[in-house]
Amino acid sequence: MNPALLQVHDLHIEARAGAAFRPVVMGVDLVLRPGEVLGLAGESGSGKTLTALALMGLVSGPGLRVRAAGLRFGELDLRREGEAGFRALRGRAMAMVFQDPAAALDPVFRVGGQLRRALRNCGKFNRASEPGLVLAALAEVGFSEPEVVARAYPHELSGGMRQRVLVAMALAVQPQLLLADEPTTALDVSARSLVLDCLEKARLEHGMAVLLVSHDLSMLARRADRVAVMYAGRVIEQGPAAALLTAPLHPYTRALLGAVPRLDGRPVAPIPGRPPARPDLAEGCVFAPRCPRVDGLCLASNPSLLVLDGRHVACHHAP
Amino acid sequence: MNQVLVSALPRGPIQGAWSQLSSKRWAAAGLLIVVVFALLAVLASTGLAGTGWSSSTAESWAGASRAHWMGTNRLGQDILARAVQGSSVAFSVGLLVAVLATALGAALGAIAGWRPLGWTDGAVAWLMGVLDSMPFYLFAAALAFALRGSPWAMHLAMVATFWTGTARLVRAEVMRLRERAFVDAARAIGLPGRLILWRHILPNTAHLLLVQATLTFIAAIKTEVILSFLGLGVQDGVSWGLMLAESTQDVLAGHFGNFLAASGFLFLLLLGVNLVADALQEAHDVRGAAA
Numbered sequence: 245m246n247p248a249l250l251q252v253h254d255l256h257i258e259a260r261a262g263a264a265f266r267p268v269v270m271g272v273d274l275v276l277r278p279g280e281v282l283g284l285a286g287e288s289g290s291g292k293t294l295t296a297l298a299l300m301g302l303v304s305g306p307g308l309r310v311r312a313a314g315l316r317f318g319e320l321d322l323r324r325e326g327e328a329g330f331r332a333l334r335g336r337a338m339a340m341v342f343q344d345p346a347a348a349l350d351p352v353f354r355v356g357g358q359l360r361r362a363l364r365n366c367g368k369f370n371r372a373s374e375p376g377l378v379l380a381a382l383a384e385v386g387f388s389e390p391e392v393v394a395r396a397y398p399h400e401l402s403g404g405m406r407q408r409v410l411v412a413m414a415l416a417v418q419p420q421l422l423l424a425d426e427p428t429t430a431l432d433v434s435a436r437s438l439v440l441d442c443l444e445k446a447r448l449e450h451g452m453a454v455l456l457v458s459h460d461l462s463m464l465a466r467r468a469d470r471v472a473v474m475y476a477g478r479v480i481e482q483g484p485a486a487a488l489l490t491a492p493l494h495p496y497t498r499a500l501l502g503a504v505p506r507l508d509g510r511p512v513a514p515i516p517g518r519p520p521a522r523p524d525l526a527e528g529c530v531f532a533p534r535c536p537r538v539d540g541l542c543l544a545s546n547p548s549l550l551v552l553d554g555r556h557v558a559c560h561h562a563p
Numbered sequence: 564m565n566q567v568l569v570s571a572l573p574r575g576p577i578q579g580a581w582s583q584l585s586s587k588r589w590a591a592a593g594l595l596i597v598v599v600f601a602l603l604a605v606l607a608s609t610g611l612a613g614t615g616w617s618s619s620t621a622e623s624w625a626g627a628s629r630a631h632w633m634g635t636n637r638l639g640q641d642i643l644a645r646a647v648q649g650s651s652v653a654f655s656v657g658l659l660v661a662v663l664a665t666a667l668g669a670a671l672g673a674i675a676g677w678r679p680l681g682w683t684d685g686a687v688a689w690l691m692g693v694l695d696s697m698p699f700y701l702f703a704a705a706l707a708f709a710l711r712g713s714p715w716a717m718h719l720a721m722v723a724t725f726w727t728g729t730a731r732l733v734r735a736e737v738m739r740l741r742e743r744a745f746v747d748a749a750r751a752i753g754l755p756g757r758l759i760l761w762r763h764i765l766p767n768t769a770h771l772l773l774v775q776a777t778l779t780f781i782a783a784i785k786t787e788v789i790l791s792f793l794g795l796g797v798q799d800g801v802s803w804g805l806m807l808a809e810s811t812q813d814v815l816a817g818h819f820g821n822f823l824a825a826s827g828f829l830f831l832l833l834l835g836v837n838l839v840a841d842a843l844q845e846a847h848d849v850r851g852a853a854a
Contacts, residue, residue: 297747300751302747302750302751331753331755332753333753334750334751334752334753335751335752335753335754336753339751339752340748340751342744342747342748342751344744347743347744347745348744348745348747348748349745349748350745350749350763350766350767351745351767352766352767352769353766361752361754361762362752365752365753365754366752366753410748413752417752
């Protein structure tokens with residue numbers, strides 16, 4: 245088995261609420277190997293995006309605190325290296341596609357110029373080749389007239405076009421790890437598969453690993469090797485995509501799959517209730533208040549992540 | 564794929580400003596006035612217009628004539644030539660002060676806003692407080708005396724104090740912009756903070772700087788005239804302020820040439836710049852613009 249590219253152990257993120265800090269991500273463990281696609285699923289507010297940002301070292305500011313028992317990128321111990329370590333990786337070994345494509349591009353510069361800046365900054369290419377690489381990167385994500393797009397300002401492009409520009413920008417530097425935060429949410433179906441094919445290609449060609457953050461389970465089923473499901477700041481189930489999504493072990497994963505609309509006429513089953521407002525205060529399982537299989541044990545103690553045939557699940561009743 | 568670009572939208576901040584500007588007749592008139600004055604200033608400083616402003620060839624206080632369109636002053640100097648030369652002085656002072664004060668305000672405001680409540684922010688806030696609390700004309704007089712009547716004393720006084728308004732605006736704008744996602748995106752491609760500030764955040768304040776520069780230009784021209792009137796500005800040369808100072812005696816003797824020429828020129832130029840500044844402000848009004 246390949247050595248791990250990214251190892252995260254016991255990641256905690258806390259956000260300030262008034263004078264106190266409240267945990268929003270609690271004890272997340274993730275491992276990514278070169279060329280692997282790890283899907284990170286969960287509903288809004290489950291901590292997916294914050295986790296991805298923390299892996300880039302972009303969770304900062306007085307309102308947020310990050311700590312982890314282990315955070316390694318290849319041989320690099322990011323916990324020890326700190327911001328300098330992250331800065332050496334960002335835009336070179338790690339790249340990110342942001343959730344909001346309208347906001348992630350600087351409004352006062354042309355798209356081509358911003359792409360060039362990303363290429364210049366990664367230091368992998370010489371200057372003379374930059375214009376060609378910019379056009380190639382744009383063509384790669386399906387623009388038939390990359391020259392026109394390169395000359396455009398962000399506001400002249402549609403949301404889907406901006407999203408593809410961001411993907412082009414992230415892939416152009418040939419990162420070892422791509423963090424893609426809902427990279428296809430703003431796209432129509434054809435552009436969506438095109439963007440995902442681009443990621444697939446980069447992964448096959450130079451072994452890029454992808455952390456694919458999405459709430460779209462059917463997309464993750466097709467595109468991810470493994471899937472981690474987050475609920476209320478914790479990873480509650482993790483395993484191979486096919487197994488996890490066809491035979492979920494955790495009641496939450498099962499409920500999440502049941503809430504996906506399907507064409508076969510099966511009624512959509514929404515999950516009753518809401519995620520807890522203060523998951524850090526829950527004594528038992530965080531999902532217990534909404535769980536169909538809840539019993540006294542669930543309310544009394546929080547299940548730890550069990551290993552079952554290469555899958556991890558945090559449930560007293562698994563399988 | 565969907566490659567339709569909306570070409571009707573303004574392409575960039577400058578082009579956007581231009582399309583707004585040309586669509587407004589008053590703004591166009593203002594721009595015309597400013598351009599005419601700029602031409603006059605260039606011609607006067609290269610000796611192609613307003614020549615003979617210092618030679619007293621005619622009789623004192625001559626009325627308007629074909630040779631002297633606006634008459635002559637007490638020394639028999641041509642008033643129109645002096646007013647034209649005065650516009651050159653006003654323009655150069657206005658331009659220099661506007662550019663330097665706006666640049667200084669942008670730089671210090673950006674440094675302050677990048678780390679709000681940090682020590683740099685505190686230092687800039689302290690400096691702004693000190694400068695703003697000083698009476699300006701007293702400060703200008705003190706500088707003029709300290710520099711022994713150097714002709715640059717008034718420039719220095721203006722640049723040193725006019726930047727604070729711009730700095731406050733830029734500081735607030737930078738604090739707002741640094742929370743935007745493209746700043747995170749710039750960090751995600753590995754740019755260090757310093758570069759993000761200069762390359763991504765400051766260019767996004769360009770609209771503010773443009774408006775602030777025109778407003779500073781107006782303030783500088785007015786201040787030059789006032790300082791020259793008081794004897795703290797232009798010493799040996801010509802300025803609308805000096806002409807107005809002369810006219811205080813002329814008017815008592817019933818000669819209005821100096822007064823009308825200087826105040827007329829000043830009024831026209833300020834009107835022109837104000838019209839342009841108004842249009843720029845309107846073009847960049849965030850509330851009116853759809854992102």
